Amino acid sequence: MTTDDAYVIAIDGPSGSGKGSLALAVARELGFHLLDSGAIYRLLALKAIEQQLDLDDEDQVVALLDDFDIRFEAGEELSIPILDGRNVAAELRREKTGDAASVVARHPAVRARLLELQRGFFRPPGLVADGRDMGTTVFPDARFKFFLYASPEVRAQRRYKQLINMELSANIADLQAEIEERDARDRNRSASPLKPAEDALIVDSSLMDLAQVTELVLSHIRETERYD
Numbered sequence: 001m002t003t004d005d006a007y008v009i010a011i012d013g014p015s016g017s018g019k020g021s022l023a024l025a026v027a028r029e030l031g032f033h034l035l036d037s038g039a040i041y042r043l044l045a046l047k048a049i050e051q052q053l054d055l056d057d058e059d060q061v062v063a064l065l066d067d068f069d070i071r072f073e074a075g076e077e078l079s080i081p082i083l084d085g086r087n088v089a090a091e092l093r094r095e096k097t098g099d100a101a102s103v104v105a106r107h108p109a110v111r112a113r114l115l116e117l118q119r120g121f122f123r124p125p126g127l128v129a130d131g132r133d134m135g136t137t138v139f140p141d142a143r144f145k146f147f148l149y150a151s152p153e154v155r156a157q158r159r160y161k162q163l164i165n166m167e168l169s170a171n172i173a174d175l176q177a178e179i180e181e182r183d184a185r186d187r188n189r190s191a192s193p194l195k196p197a198e199d200a201l202i203v204d205s206s207l208m209d210l211a212q213v214t215e216l217v218l219s220h221i222r223e224t225e226r227y228d
Helices: 019-030 037-050 058-067 095-104 108-119 134-138 152-165 172-188 210-227
Strands: 007-012 033-036 070-073 080-083 126-131 144-149 201-204
Touching: 007 019, 007 134, 019 033, 019 126, 019 210, 033 037, 037 058, 037 070, 037 080, 037 095, 037 108, 037 126, 058 108, 095 172, 108 134, 126 134, 134 144, 144 210, 152 172, 201 210
Parallel strands: 007 126, 007 144, 033 126, 144 201
Antiparallel strands: 070 080
16 A cells, blocks of 8 residues: 555544544554544653652653653553653553643644654554544645544543552542543643534543444444545
């Protein structure tokens, strides 16, 4: 397959909506490459936390990108993020890291530097990219765009189960409050705010499991390709 034949599937949505698991399932089914853009921001945020930087200081955060050694390895359910040679999957799933990622993502200079890094993941046979602005900013010409949503209550329950399975402490009420606060911050930021692309298919996964959402997305892709 040539680059002309390859295409991007953009999956956007708020934290905890299940877009990472969906992206991995779709990428495996189609044999596409995978981009977890949220993990990239979390990796940068984690590095900033470990170096005890001021997350609101744009210059300090941008400077970290001069020595930003990251990669992703295939996992059973999600990609495995590697930072400076370390598996940091557990650290990335903590709410503290997610909140920090939302803060650093507000900086226009950070987003500008990471834009080309993310676009570099696109290569044949295709790419499934998940994040918050894949279909609006990073890959505005993506052939398929989906916006995955779930209620804050459902997302808090999902995150709680995920953290407990990782043997991390968690409180559902605190998780829901943090999710709602992060949603508001992501929607209202000036740089690439969280919102569906105008041509995105909006999917509410509150009452669906991963298999059902995956089948819905794949059916839409196959049906569209059949008539193209």
